[in-house]
Amino acid sequence: MILLTGATGKTGGAAADALIEMGVPFRALVRDAEKAAALKEAGVDLIVGDAADPEAVRKAMEGVDRVALILPNSQEQEALEMQFVDIATAAGVKHLVKLSSLEALPEATSPIPALHWRVEEHIRASGLDWTMIRPNFFMDNLLGYGFSIKNEGSFALPMGDGVTVMMDCKDIGLAIATVLAGAGHAGRSYNLSGPELLSFHDVASQFGEVLGKPIEYLNVDPTAYREIIAPFLTSDWHADAVMHLFSEVVDGVVPPKVTTTFKELTGQDPTSFRQFVQNHIELYG
Ligand SMILES: NC(=O)c1ccc[n+]([C@@H]2O[C@H](COP(=O)([O-])OP(=O)(O)OC[C@H]3O[C@@H](n4cnc5c(N)ncnc54)[C@H](OP(=O)(O)O)[C@@H]3O)[C@@H](O)[C@H]2O)c1
Known part of the structure; x- marks a missing residue:
């Protein structure tokens, strides 16, 4: 049996969809049964x-041999993931996908990549079989800009001339399911x-090409941007961690390839950004 976490989120939800499509049975650990109603309907345990x-977590791992560990960023993420790995090891799980x-x-x-690295190291030392799924910026991060792109013809991010090899969460979910x-x-x-x-200038051009109107990338001041996003994040730690990560994109600290x-x-070929915009045309257009 497979156990999936994060199945009501972006990548875990996409992994769930892909497993359902493949006809592979699995169990999901979810916090909110109502949010997971469609999964239940599809026969997910x-x-x-x-x-x-x-x-x-122990209960969810009963009879499980493969698990996917997908949790969102927070100050607690590292401790939660370490505990999850230890429970998986004790429960006799064979393979963990992180x-x-x-x-x-x-x-x-940078706090978020650093915590991921420490959890990766803990997994490698656990004796479990493991696979690390290591994407860069999610295209889906731009779904939150539907209103401003549609109504104002612009989106604001503090990314300077930084570049990413952004990826559609649907593809990341397919990779996890595979x-x-x-x-x-x-x-x-x-x-x-x-x-x-x-770059985010390229992102603006591609939005414009698909939507048939000019879309402007507003390179905002990081301090102003932090103030806008902080109320939507879990803590000051989280807001600072996101800003640190974004500053590394600007500075090209880890040049994406x-x-x-x-x-x-x-x-399969990975989804292009143009295709991603097309797939979400009702949101942006
Ligand atoms: N965003 C990016 O550009 C990017 C790039 C590379 C890597 N990542 C990594 O991707 C991960 C986040 O993935 P995502 O964006 O798919 O997450 P997400 O959309 O925020 O979804 C998080 C999922 O985890 C569940 N969850 C949260 N806290 C939980 C808890 N305490 N117990 C059980 N389930 C819990 C949520 O359930 P509810 O529905 O109940 O909230 C939801 O299903 C992070 O580790 C991040 O570092 C992100």
């Missing part, structure tokens, strides 16, 4: 509980990327 509750990030490197000092359902992925770190290197890993893994 739901366990309602919080990753912070060791009993709920959603990490491309910037998670031994020398990382690893969970397949064989030969133990001990592999998959650095995933979208099909091209894009286009990889062929997604195609090798899934046999």
Whole structure:
């Protein structure tokens, strides 16, 4: 049996959709049964509980041999993920798939990549088989700009001339599902990327091409941007961590590279940003 976490979120939700599409049965640990109603309808075995509750995690892992660890950023993420790994090891799970990030490197000092690296190291030392899924910036981060793109013809981010190899969460979910359902992925770190290197000026141009009107990228001051996003994040730690990560994009601290890993893994081409905009045309157009 497979256990998926984060199944009501962006990447975990996409992994769930891909597993359902493949006809692979799985269990999901969810916090809110109502939010997961469609999963239940699709026949997914739901366990309602919080990753912070060791009993709920233990229960979710009964009879499970493969797990996907997908949790959102917060000051608690590292402790929650470490605990999850320890419970998986004690429960006799064989293979753990972790959603990490491309910037998670031994020398990382930015809080989010650094915590991902420490959890990766803990997993590698656990004795479990493991696979790391390491994407860069999510295209889906731009779904929150639907209103401003549609109504104001612009989007604001403090990214300067920084570049990413942004990727559609649908593709990341497919990669996770492919690893969970397949064989030969133990001990592999998959650095995933979208099909091209894009600055946010390029992103604006591609929005404009698909929408048929000019879209402006407003390169906002980081302090002003932090004030806007902070109320939507879990804590000051979280807001500072996001701003630190964004400043590293601006400075090119971890230069992103286009990889062929997604195609090798899934046999499919990664979704282009133009296609992503087209897929969400009702939001933006
Ligand atoms: N955004 C990016 O550009 C980017 C790039 C690379 C890597 N990443 C990594 O991607 C991860 C986030 O993935 P995502 O964006 O798919 O997440 P997301 O959309 O925020 O979804 C988070 C999921 O985790 C669940 N969850 C949250 N806290 C939980 C808890 N205590 N116990 C059980 N479930 C819990 C949520 O459930 P509810 O529905 O109940 O809230 C939801 O299903 C982070 O680790 C981040 O570092 C992000």
